[in-house]
Amino acid sequence: MKQKITLPLSSYQKFIIFILAITQFSVILDFMVMSPLGDMLMKSMNLSTKQFGIAVSAYAFSAGISGLLTAGFADKFDRKKLLLFFYTGFVIATFFCGMAHTYPLLVTARIVTGLFGGVIGSISMAIITDLFAMEQRGRVLGFVQMGFGASQVLGIPISLYIANKWGWQSPFLMVAGLGAVIALAIAARMQPITAHLAIQRERSAIDHLVHTLLKKNYRTGFSATALLAIGGFMMMPFGSAFAINNLGINNDQLTMLFMVSGIASLFIMPLIGRLSDKVDRFKIFTVASLWMVTMVLIYTHLSVTPLWQVVILNVLMMMGIMSRMIPSTALATALPDMQDRGAFMSINSSLQQIAGGFAAVIGGMIVVQPHKSAPLQHYDTLGFVVAGVTFFCIFMVYRVSVLVKRKAAETAAAKEAFKAETEGSEEKTETTVQPV
Template structure:
């Protein structure tokens, strides 16, 4: 695999950590910043919202800036945002810093995806994108346990100082190893948004959104699920999260390799349908902890296997606007995370059953499958009249 792809994936890990790492340390941050837990929780919600909106918008606004230069600028702003978080004396400044890091993270991630798609051969593109998604998934799923460990030993502010250092390392490696990436013609933002009126494209993005929404319907409440099903202590819960995280990381590579072998379209259908089945059956494996671990790791691997073939498919169906479509798909992923967490909360409020979150989540994934089928069965190519 191209060394540059590994460097871009490593940079993605560094910036991706900042999003959900807050989840495991909210009580500590709330206490230190003298706000209640609900208020502190807005640090996650606002980040996800800003991330989802800013990716496509910033990519369009910066269309004339050479890609390597833009990448370095975004990384430096991300560095400043994390330094600001470290020194912020109150909640308001921490929130401002979260907005800054959300915007820069969105730009860095989408640039990692679009640059990767340009520097590798088309035959290996899905696999290369899979490595980028390994970075995204690893930062999201391993951030929480890493944050808890660092906070327990050094305090929560140290986390953001460490992330700032990682971004500086990324700046060095990107400067040394990545060549200049010329800009390409980018359509106006209004035209790009109008492309979502094309059913083939819109349903592909919806498939990503509902896939992640179904996943987070259960995953957002995974800790209480483990406590209820197995009465595990914190050490065993951390082990489960770690195993899940390793599986999710491998899932990105699995999805990319699968797409290169059997094609993106077949991979999309196989991954989504398999994920729905595994998620539905997961609660029935809890009679045996070893069996549950196997099912859990399969769930984890499939949870991030869709992104590489989906991104490759989007590039294929709309090559002229592939950058913005990749960005929109990444935003759909973020919206799916927020939507799934909300759906899980509603399910628990009405049923008080954690098993129901898995079943409802599987139902949401079925919606993703329907969206995928709609996209795949539409005529190929983009009707320019619709654009």
């Protein structure tokens, strides 16, 4: 098997990895915290599973719409300025989530948060694609997406602790405070990212959006990403309610459950990232998907279970889920051309969020809770739905992998042809020049 070359990272690239990772940490925590707060929210506001699913999907739908609206502009500006603008808006909106005391106000605040927060991930992916070579992206994505694990190790346990102490609104205020500090760091240390501006074609924002949407190869990537989101969004919003009401886990044990899963992800993410720079990414994705399907079907059929068993099964399930994220994202970043990256990432993120929003709503309609303390019904049905979607997703990611390999081969061939033509011209020049 051909060994891939590992390129070293500069000190500035390491700073970019850190700032994007901590930015992702705050954005992911803002979204992820809705799941562990789910049982608390449903009981304190007397919400049904359907209402809670709408509260979760409100963020996803607005994030998706925001991404589509900004996709045409994403390659027209300095990526640093875009990141700072949307992240500042996200921080302010998250603060208002912490100030909401009624269900309508909460849904409204989540919509505004999604309008700003939903674009940040795509901007980060465009920055990574601009500043890091393909041979580095697995490692980079492994570290940046450690924000997911860090949000579980540090963010969610702390959020649950302060939520139990000061109310469910307090985690959002904590994220807003952290975000203000991160925004200052971006403004002070990140350099402008403008290389893509030099090769922009004279298109309007709408034309650029339509151009990106109409490219067949890009649509394949969009479809794969949307399918990837459906499974997680179906199960995740009701994870804490299932653990508490079906598995017999209390709030203190729930904190430990998220913490252990997060610690595991801190080890898994960098490992998978390095592996995806050395091994075929589609193979890693396929193995991880099959593993995830197996664990999801086991986990969603559990009843009251000892804590240690729940922890082990949860970690094993998360291994599969997280191990799919890095190789699939690395493949997606290789599809767009430089001048289309911002638009591609925005649309990709938007479709992911919109698909996830529909999945959360559908999940809320499938899962039923007769009363506040009753076990959730039909959660096992979600497991079967997720398994079916995952198998179709494997096929779509395979198509993305084929397109990426074809593009890499064409690029390499073009470089060889250019090199041969250049060398031929030099030899011709040498033979025609006569000595004096």
